[in-house]
Amino acid sequence: MDDFFKQTLLYDFYGELLTSHQKEIYEQSVLEDLSLGEIAQAAGISRQGVHDLVKRCDRTLQGYEDKLHLVEKFLAVREKVHRIGQVLDRYDPEDNSQLAREIREIAREIIDEL
Amino acid sequence: MDDFFKQTLLYDFYGELLTSHQKEIYEQSVLEDLSLGEIAQAAGISRQGVHDLVKRCDRTLQGYEDKLHLVEKFLAVREKVHRIGQVLDRYDPEDNSQLAREIREIAREIIDEL
Structure with missing residues (x-):
């Protein structure tokens, strides 16, 4: 994971635990x-x-992740939800049955949530 | 959501941010x-x-949730993953095709993760 992506994710999850001054500068x-x-x-x-x-904010945010592991957990969940779409694609990428559409729609909603 | 379930969830997500003394008593x-x-x-x-x-721990844990909303997010994702299983059931609860099995398996893995 590159530094920027990692910083962004950590900030997304834990940024609200920084002070408003820290948030502004960060x-x-x-x-x-x-x-x-x-x-x-x-x-x-x-x-x-x-x-x-x-640097201090980076350490604070990483400290929350070291304790809570919520970014790690959500990345794992997101990867698995993507796999549901891939499984449908592998069977039939053109599958337009209501079943496939409904499952794809739910998977999309989950990704949006994460 | 009953108090015990809520306390348990909040503690699952944010308990590691309490001190070891607080954790022990809580x-x-x-x-x-x-x-x-x-x-x-x-x-x-x-x-x-x-x-x-x-009581102070309850307020601390709820304070983290008020800022981060991660329990709320997690409950929403879990509910949607359950819906994927329900969609498969509605079409054919006996469906034992490889597609249905793979999707059910991934959904189960996600629930275990959460």
């Missing part, structure tokens, strides 16, 4: 990919301060 | 259903202390 740095300088200037803190805050 | 009280008196005596604290600790 979003600017990681999700919006602003430079340390831009963020530092807007927030009135040093570039080093921004850098340290982001 | 498990004895909620999961093992020991009396306040028994727990108090074994832990060397007052019955009121046990009661307050359990």
Whole structure:
């Protein structure tokens, strides 16, 4: 898993446990990919301060995952739900029976939920 | 959702964020259903202390859910995975085709994961 994808997932799951100040800086740095300088200037803190805050948030978020494993669990579930679609495809990718449509629809709803 | 089921689910998801002392008392009280008196005596604290600790843990766990909504998400996903089994049953509860078996097997794996 690349770092950005991992950071995004961890933030999706546990970001609400950060303070609003941490969230603001973390979003600017990681999700919006602003430079340390831009963020530092807007927030009135040093570039080093921004850098340290982001690293600390990474450790905090990873700490939640180390304890709760909820990202790991949801990735495993998502992979299995994808496999339901693949099983249907393998039997008949053109299958338009009501059964296949209903199962595909539920699988899609689950993926949207995750 | 009854209180016990809710407490159990919240503890399953977020219990690792409690301290080991909190976990020990909470498990004895909620999961093992020991009396306040028994727990108090074994832990060397007052019955009121046990009661307050359990209530505080309930609030802490609910606080995580209010922020993260992961139990809610999990229940919604589980309900949808059950629906996949129900759709297969409705079409043919005796369906023993490889397709139906594979999908049922994956659905079962997902439920076990959750």
